[in-house]
Amino acid sequence: MDSAEYERKIAFRFAAFDQDGNGYIDRADFSAAAARLLAEFGTAARSDRGQALYTGAEALWQGMAGIADVDGDQRVTREEFVGGAVKRLRDSPERFAEIARPFLRAAIAVADGDGSGTAAVPAVERALRVLGASAETAALAARSLDADQDGRIAEDEAVAALADYFTVVAPDA
Ligand code: CA
Ligand code: CA
Numbered sequence: 001m002d003s004a005e006y007e008r009k010i011a012f013r014f015a016a017f018d019q020d021g022n023g024y025i026d027r028a029d030f031s032a033a034a035a036r037l038l039a040e041f042g043t044a045a046r047s048d049r050g051q052a053l054y055t056g057a058e059a060l061w062q063g064m065a066g067i068a069d070v071d072g073d074q075r076v077t078r079e080e081f082v083g084g085a086v087k088r089l090r091d092s093p094e095r096f097a098e099i100a101r102p103f104l105r106a107a108i109a110v111a112d113g114d115g116s117g118t119a120a121v122p123a124v125e126r127a128l129r130v131l132g133a134s135a136e137t138a139a140l141a142a143r144s145l146d147a148d149q150d151g152r153i154a155e156d157e158a159v160a161a162l163a164d165y166f167t168v169v170a171p172d173a
Helices: 003-017 027-040 048-068 078-091 093-111 121-130 135-145 155-167
Strands: 118-120 152-154
Touching: 003 078, 027 048, 027 093, 027 121, 048 078, 048 093, 078 093, 093 118, 093 121, 093 155, 118 121, 121 135, 121 152, 135 155, 152 155
Parallel strands: none
Antiparallel strands: 118 152
16 A cells, blocks of 8 residues: 555545544544434434443543543544554554444444344445445445345444454555
């Protein structure tokens, strides 16, 4: 990967987290993501599933801030994201899985109509679109998330995919 491609990939990943597009990642981006998912799937914020999603989003924000918010101003800038989140998460994918799992588990529960603990591929595609992915990217990602191709996406598949999303970003890859 050349440096221009690396920069482009970093920009995409940063933008994915910067849900309100104001140039930094903070708590509001995570609560906005939770709110969008709840609205898309018609789930009340005060419901058990809604509360679990907000709790998971807060844990994901706290985890990212703990790793990447170097100056402690409760904002992760693009520089902090590159130096902290991407590098440290790449070095420690299991740590990332730990901080992301509650959010992903809750998101699957919100997108899942039948309480099976997995979400159907089209539901995951909807979730990715509402979080800002293009139609093409969402379709491709949802299909590739279904690693065992049973038409449903389980928590472990989502955790592994999100960890990969970071670990593939390396200037020397
Ligand atoms: Ca933001
Ligand atoms: Ca900061």
